[in-house]
Amino acid sequence: MRAMPSSARSTDWFEALLARVMTLAQPADVAAADFFREHPQIGARDRHALSDRLFAHLRSLPLPDWLAQSLQSLLGPEYDAFWQAMQHSAPLDLRVNTFKAKRAAVRQQLQSHGLDVADTPYSPWGLRLAGKPSLRELPAYRDGLIEVQDEGSQLLVLLVEPRRHDLVVDFCAGAGGKTLALGAWMRNQGRLYAFDTSAHRLDALKPRLARSGLTEVQTMALAHERDERLQRLAGKIDRVLVDAPCSGLGTLRRSPDLKLRQTPQGVEALAAAQTRILTEAARLVKPGGRLVYATCSLLPQENEQVADAFGQAHRDFVPLDAAQPLQRAGVADAATLCHTGHLRLWPHRHQTDGFFAAIWQRRP
Numbered sequence: 001m002r003a004m005p006s007s008a009r010s011t012d013w014f015e016a017l018l019a020r021v022m023t024l025a026q027p028a029d030v031a032a033a034d035f036f037r038e039h040p041q042i043g044a045r046d047r048h049a050l051s052d053r054l055f056a057h058l059r060s061l062p063l064p065d066w067l068a069q070s071l072q073s074l075l076g077p078e079y080d081a082f083w084q085a086m087q088h089s090a091p092l093d094l095r096v097n098t099f100k101a102k103r104a105a106v107r108q109q110l111q112s113h114g115l116d117v118a119d120t121p122y123s124p125w126g127l128r129l130a131g132k133p134s135l136r137e138l139p140a141y142r143d144g145l146i147e148v149q150d151e152g153s154q155l156l157v158l159l160v161e162p163r164r165h166d167l168v169v170d171f172c173a174g175a176g177g178k179t180l181a182l183g184a185w186m187r188n189q190g191r192l193y194a195f196d197t198s199a200h201r202l203d204a205l206k207p208r209l210a211r212s213g214l215t216e217v218q219t220m221a222l223a224h225e226r227d228e229r230l231q232r233l234a235g236k237i238d239r240v241l242v243d244a245p246c247s248g249l250g251t252l253r254r255s256p257d258l259k260l261r262q263t264p265q266g267v268e269a270l271a272a273a274q275t276r277i278l279t280e281a282a283r284l285v286k287p288g289g290r291l292v293y294a295t296c297s298l299l300p301q302e303n304e305q306v307a308d309a310f311g312q313a314h315r316d317f318v319p320l321d322a323a324q325p326l327q328r329a330g331v332a333d334a335a336t337l338c339h340t341g342h343l344r345l346w347p348h349r350h351q352t353d354g355f356f357a358a359i360w361q362r363r364p
């Protein structure tokens with residue numbers, strides 16, 4: 001039998017991969033990884049080419065009507081610029097672990113390895129790399145001087161503004177992207193609790209903590225947001241961050257299939273969960289302490305509406321203007337990152353993932 005020409009073979013592979021992804025049974029990156037594991041005959045170069053083609057295809061698919069209409073009514077004439085931004089992959093941003101090193105020194109070290117790297121425009125800890133170089137073999141990575149973290153995620157941490165000896169809770173810590181940034185800021189003093197209902201995600205934080213040099217972080221897998229072990233911390237915590245589970249639509253450049261996987265009903269269920277989690281996490285805040293609610297969603301249903309309803313129901317929590325902690329941290333043009341007192345980051349405006357955050361102080 002004659003061998004199939006490679007272009008024909010790769011078309012077949014692409015069709016098979018796309019069919020698998022479009023079942024929407026799994027996120028596209030997970031489905032692609034499974035597909036490549038099941039087809040070891042596909043070499044590394046073909047895998048990269050197929051992935052690039054898959055993600056370009058998913059990015060080009062229109063947003064479902066309910067979502068396009070929501071975003072059009074939010075953005076008006078800016079919607080086209082947003083859509084164009086969604087056609088490109090996100091930049092690769094790093095956060096410098098300032099517990100161990102200064103940003104300028106790390107930038108120079110990465111440049112000495114031939115990487116094209118520049119400071120991020122807003123975050124004081126951020127570096128932006130050109131292309132997608134592999135990082136794991138770099139001494140800066142192995143020594144815990146850098147972590148991959150979108151600049152928007154770094155800006156959100158600036159709103160927490162922990163002081164060194166504070167008690168701080170990262171209520172939805174996941175694999176700890178924000179916990180690590182908080183710990184570095186606190187210079188490993190005070191106490192930082194990383195909670196999540198997923199023990200599996202918290203496990204992924206452990207090797208990152210070991211690289212970072214941070215030792216004052218205590219992880220706890222919660223049964224749910226009303227876990228009774230939280231009671232002993234009620235009213236005692238200086239800073240509580242709720243980086244809530246959300247639709248993730250602010251990360252559409254990385255996960256373009258999310259637009260197909262989310263539904264209005266799903267968003268409604270998420271908003272209900274966000275309200276429950278925020279309400280329970282707020283109990284931990286001590287009088288005079290600060291609460292930060294954040295998502296990587298673009299939708300008002302998960303953002304302003306959740307924050308406003310919380311504020312209405314909790315008059316002892318006084319809203320704070322998000323631009324102020326950003327200004328104190330030296331962020332340029334901080335007011336342009338905020339809207340009606342909230343952090344509101346957009347990929348097409350700020351070249352970050354989409355993020356929202358609201359802040360309150362509990363009355364002293």
Ligand SMILES: C[S@@+](CC[C@H](N)C(=O)[O-])C[C@H]1O[C@@H](n2cnc3c(N)ncnc32)[C@H](O)[C@@H]1O
Nearest residue numbers: 172173174176177178196197198225243244245
């Ligand atoms: C947006 S992710 C957190 C990302 C993380 N903060 C980071 O920076 O890498 C939301 C997290 O909320 C967790 N979660 C879901 N329901 C929760 C609940 N009821 N209480 C606490 N965490 C919850 C999820 O397991 C998930 O890890």
